[in-house]
Amino acid sequence: MDEIRKVIRDYVVKEYLEEGDDREIREDTPLITGGIVDSFSMVSLKRFLERKYSIQIPDAEATPQAFDTVNSIAALVTRFTKA
Amino acid sequence: MAYSGKARESYQNELANLRGQGLFKEERYIHAPQGAEIEVEFPTGNPPRKVINMCANNYLGLSSHPEVVAAAHAGLDHRGYGMSSVRFICGTQDIHRELENKLTEFLGTEDTLLFPSCMDANAGVFEAILTEQDVMIADRLVHASIVDGMRLCKAMQDTFKHSDMGHLEEKLAEHQDKRFRMVITDGVFSMDGDIAKLDEIVRLAEKHDAMVFVDDSHASGFIGRTGRGTHEHCGVVGRIDVITTTLGKALGGASGGCVAGRRELVEMCRQRARPYLFSNTVAPVIVSGALKVLDLISATTERRDTLERNTLYWRKLLTDAGFDIKPGESPIVPVMLYNAKLAQDVARDLFAEGIYAVGFFFPVVAKGQARIRTQLSAAHEKRHLDAAIAAFIKVGKKYEILGLGKNQIIEKYGL
Numbered sequence: 001m002d003e004i005r006k007v008i009r010d011y012v013v014k015e016y017l018e019e020g021d022d023r024e025i026r027e028d029t030p031l032i033t034g035g036i037v038d039s040f041s042m043v044s045l046k047r048f049l050e051r052k053y054s055i056q057i058p059d060a061e062a063t064p065q066a067f068d069t070v071n072s073i074a075a076l077v078t079r080f081t082k083a
Numbered sequence: 084m085a086y087s088g089k090a091r092e093s094y095q096n097e098l099a100n101l102r103g104q105g106l107f108k109e110e111r112y113i114h115a116p117q118g119a120e121i122e123v124e125f126p127t128g129n130p131p132r133k134v135i136n137m138c139a140n141n142y143l144g145l146s147s148h149p150e151v152v153a154a155a156h157a158g159l160d161h162r163g164y165g166m167s168s169v170r171f172i173c174g175t176q177d178i179h180r181e182l183e184n185k186l187t188e189f190l191g192t193e194d195t196l197l198f199p200s201c202m203d204a205n206a207g208v209f210e211a212i213l214t215e216q217d218v219m220i221a222d223r224l225v226h227a228s229i230v231d232g233m234r235l236c237k238a239m240q241d242t243f244k245h246s247d248m249g250h251l252e253e254k255l256a257e258h259q260d261k262r263f264r265m266v267i268t269d270g271v272f273s274m275d276g277d278i279a280k281l282d283e284i285v286r287l288a289e290k291h292d293a294m295v296f297v298d299d300s301h302a303s304g305f306i307g308r309t310g311r312g313t314h315e316h317c318g319v320v321g322r323i324d325v326i327t328t329t330l331g332k333a334l335g336g337a338s339g340g341c342v343a344g345r346r347e348l349v350e351m352c353r354q355r356a357r358p359y360l361f362s363n364t365v366a367p368v369i370v371s372g373a374l375k376v377l378d379l380i381s382a383t384t385e386r387r388d389t390l391e392r393n394t395l396y397w398r399k400l401l402t403d404a405g406f407d408i409k410p411g412e413s414p415i416v417p418v419m420l421y422n423a424k425l426a427q428d429v430a431r432d433l434f435a436e437g438i439y440a441v442g443f444f445f446p447v448v449a450k451g452q453a454r455i456r457t458q459l460s461a462a463h464e465k466r467h468l469d470a471a472i473a474a475f476i477k478v479g480k481k482y483e484i485l486g487l488g489k490n491q492i493i494e495k496y497g498l
Contacts, residue, residue: 018244018245035449035450038223038242040221040230040233040240040241040242041223041241041242043239043240043241044241044242044254047241047257
């Protein structure tokens with residue numbers, strides 16, 4: 001789980017923060033409601049995770065709530081990895 | 084009664100919240116045609132005052148140009164007021180097709196289709212030409228109308244960091260499994276006034292087999308040596324697959340927009356774009372005015388040259404005075420204040436000094452990026468800009484922001 005969190009966090013920092021943006025991304029930092037990731041850009045994160053972990057996250061499960069923090073995303077990935 | 088007390092109360096609370104957050108928008112009533120100087124009633128109920136307009140999209144000063152007004156009058160006389168129809172039933176006059184052909188020639192595309200607005204063009208175009216087999220890769224700062232249009236389309240949505248070509252290339256490579264890729268960008272970005280790197284975008288798109296879409300609403304008529312737009316400025320005329328633009332800014336400022344581009348893509352919009360199919364035709368009076376606008380700006384570059392001179396002059400005045408402005412070449416010149424309340428206070432004080440300019444803050448721009456967006460027009464004369472800078476300096480001194488950079492303004496006023 002910690003490894004998954006790290007992968008997600010690193011991807012979020014690389015993919016969504018602009019150069020010079022030094023906001024800290026913690027495991028409970030609100031990503032979507034906090035304006036760091038918009039709902040369009042969320043697609044690339046979902047796609048990245050599906051490829052990385054060879055899983056399929058159904059669109060119905062890929063809600064802005066489920067993708068709002070590193071913790072909630074990690075929980076989702078774990079659930080589908082086990083499934 | 085379906086509109087219950089509960090519903091009314093709920094909406095009243097929501098509106099009160101908007102007011103509480105300083106996000107409530109109020110219209111100001113203008114008692115004059117659009118121009119460099121207008122008479123504005125504000126606050127509502129006060130007698131109108133003459134102010135210098137620094138916030139219109141009237142880039143070429145054609146909104147009230149006598150020849151455009153005369154052409155619109157003639158159109159009204161010869162083709163009537165309304166068509167009472169969508170285009171494909173009985174709403175297409177000879178002048179609609181004439182305007183489409185002129186836009187095609189002006190923009191250097193293969194064909195053009197008129198829409199009631201560019202908002203409608205953007206809302207309809209993606210769904211008409213892309214499917215779930217495709218991907219749309221948009222700059223993260225594209226206009227809200229593009230975001231809405233993408234939401235209506237079944238193609239996969241992805242984004243790249245603003246004007247970051249390395250990131251765009253990563254995305255293009257990543258999506259090679261899709262049938263079609265479309266890179267989506269504004270030509271000139273409306274909030275920062277910066278110009279898309281269309282030459283690089285086109286190069287990457289050609290390398291990775293992608294189409295290119297540009298919304299040139301804040302460019303058509305004045306960006307590029309002869310005002311054709313961002314594609315002319317970047318030397319890629321004929322290599323953009325879809326251009327959407329508006330008649331509601333530089334090109335007369337009334338209303339109406341279009342999709343211009345590859346013949347088949349435009350035809351797909353004629354067959355499938357819902358805002359085209361299910362919305363009324365552009366009124367004859369507007370079509371007639373727009374035809375005259377294209378005649379005027381095709382005959383001479385005088386107006387866009389004046390706009391360019393005004394832009395250079397205004398940018399120099401602000402810089403010399405010590406304001407923190409977004410650098411660039413476009414006539415959108417944001418004066419950065421960072422703090423939302425400061426932006427509102429400065430705009431209010433400028434109005435008291437006879438200058439109409441608007442403060443923009445979250446959610447229109449990112450948090451901590453509040454600014455006064457000033458916009459130049461070919462209708463501005465030197466005296467307007469000299470008067471405007473005098474007012475800016477007076478207000479800037481009051482808030483002690485002249486000569487301060489980003490960090491110093493934030494230190495003084497917070498975010």
